[in-house]
Amino acid sequence: MKAALEIHEATSERWGDLKKLFGAHGACGGCWCMWWRIPQAQFKLQKGDGNRKALKKIVTVGEIPGLLAYRGGSPVGWVCVGPREGFIRLANSKVLAPVDDQPVWSVVCFYITRGQRRTGVGVALLKAAAEFAHKRGAKIVEGYPSPPRPGKQPDVFVWTGLEPMFKRAGFRVAVRRGEAGRGIWRLTLAGEKSSK
Secondary structure (H helix, E strand, O other): OOEEEEEEOHHHHHHHHHHHHHOOOOOOOOOOOOOOOOOHHHHHOOOOOHHHHHHHHHOOOOOOOOEEEOOEEEEEEEEEEEHHHHHHHHHHHOOOOOOOOOOEEEEEEEEHHHHHHOOOOHHHEEEEEEEEHHHHOOOEEEEEOOOOOOOOOOOOOOOOOOHHHHHOOEEEEEEEOOOOOOOEEEEEEOOOOOOO
């Protein structure tokens, strides 16, 4: 029987756990979850150690760029969530252009350790990300999961999540665009929110 999953905010006190989870490769190819946040030219220049320092700076100044999942006291998963305007690459994407003029929070990236994939960690992180956003005033949370494709998709190419995962978490397609039919999936949050 697996230990229960715990999810915590990625605060500065948990930087060591985030660093441990991402490992020497910075989760994937030196990304350190900075791909959405900076222009492509800058990303290429600081790939690897530069991206690690950039993410650490975000955490050190008191921002919470995402959530960490733990099992048995060890970090096993990550989700990046924040106001859409904090992810510059979304602003430059035709396929992922805003659905409307409503303010939204975006879930842009997941990283789950190999042994924990396909065990519900992604869905748990997604639900927790929506709750995290709601507590900070979000009324809509959206994500950009990979659309279904024939055959098995390598894990490295589905870092924005998979559509069935979003469906299980209560998200629905708001719009589909582009040749691949990539969807913007949304969850409208209801009820009272608390401020932090």
